[in-house]
Amino acid sequence: MLFTRQGPRSIDCAGRGLDNLPVGLTLPGGFSAVTFGENKLTEVKRGQFRWNTAATMLNLSHNLVATVESRALAGLPVLQTLLLDHNQLTGLNPEALQGVYELALLDLSFNRLRVLDPSLFVNTDIRVLLLSHNPLVKLDPMLFMFVPRLRRLDLSSMRSLRRLEAHAFSGLDQLEELRCGSGGALAEVHPAAFRDAISGEHLARLVSVDLAGNNLTGVSRDMLPWGRMEFVGVEQNPWTCDCDMAWAAGGALPHEDAPSFVCEKPRAAVGRPVSNLTAAEFGCQDGFVASTGFVAGIVVSTVAVAVVVAVVTK
Structure with missing residues (x-):
């Protein structure tokens, strides 16, 4: 018998050595959670499950799944959570999720x-999208156009993703949390990465961004609406x-838990937070204009000295 472990509202077939599921599989009625995790499944076929309006969670994680065919899960029309993490997927059929109109969490x-x-993502209702630890090379400019209600996006530990382009998350007006840290390879974030392409404004609800543990050496003051951010992770980057x-110094970041930009260069500043540096230590070149007040202070002081020298010379 396939279904041997059942909880009050769940079916647990994890770790049973399964390498195949019959097409048109009928799940017992009345169970909302179905688990086939930790098996040896290699594919999810079209019409894999017979019509079932009770199952809201399907766990296929920790298998060997390399293929999810078109409309594979259409028999589960009220599915809300789909766990496909820890598998062998190199791509997904564009129609793999068709028929699961209430899908809210995809791992x-x-x-x-x-x-x-x-x-x-067409005709889904995804609010949480977990994509960490995948070798995505770049984010398609239109990748998130069909998930306008997305609230949480995890792009952590992507070792092939080097840059976040302008308007990379355009249209995600509901996005609250973005994770791009934990051993990633980001070397550049465009100043407009977190702005909408049409309005030009920062994403309306974004309050948490994790960029820790990447290869970033600098970021723009315009990158985020720093004053409203609740969390910005920037540690473990070679700043x-x-x-x-210079914009990040002198109280430019308004809250006590301000991001800690710890310097790796120049040599004289290694290990020190950028907020602790003095104006002279930034080594600004002639013609640089900054809005922190530091460089402005240097210019004013320089002019004052020049005036004194001129007077003494006369």
């Missing part, structure tokens, strides 16, 4: 995804504390 982390088709980062 694709720990796979081998290098590209995702934006149409994959270069030069004029381009």
Whole structure:
């Protein structure tokens, strides 16, 4: 018998050595959670499950799934949570999720995804999308156009993603939390990465961004609405504390838990938070204009000295 472990509202078939599920599988009625995790499944076939209006959670994690066919889960029309993490997916059929109109949480982390088709998310209601530990090389400019209600996005530990382009998350007006840290490879974040392409404004509800543990050497003051942010993770990046980062000093970041930009360059500033540097230590070149007041102070002081020298000379 396939279904041997059942909780009050769940069916647990985890760790049973299953390498195949019959097409048109009938799940017992009345059970909302179904688990086939920790098996040896290699594919999810079209019409995998017979019509079932009770199952809201399907766990297929920790298998060997490399293929999810078109409309594979259409028999589960009220499915809200789909766990496909820790599998062998290198791509997904653009129609793999068709028929699961109430899907709100999708976990694709720990796979081998290098590209995702934006149409994959058509006619879903995804609020949480977990994509960490995948070798995505870049984010398609239209990737998130069909998930306007997305609130949490995890792109952590993507070792092939080097840059966040302008308007990378355009249209995500409901996005509250974005994770791009934990051993990633980001070397550049465009100043407009977190702005909407149409309005030009920062994403309306974004309050938490994790960029820790990447290869960032500097970020723009315009990158985020720093004053309203509840959390910004920036530690464990090789920050270069030069004029381009002078904006982060002198109380420019308004809250006590301000991001800690710890300098890796220049040598004289290694290990020190950028907020502790003095104006002279930034080494700003002539013609640089900063809004922190530091560089302005240097200019005013320089002018004052010049005036005194001129008077004494006369």
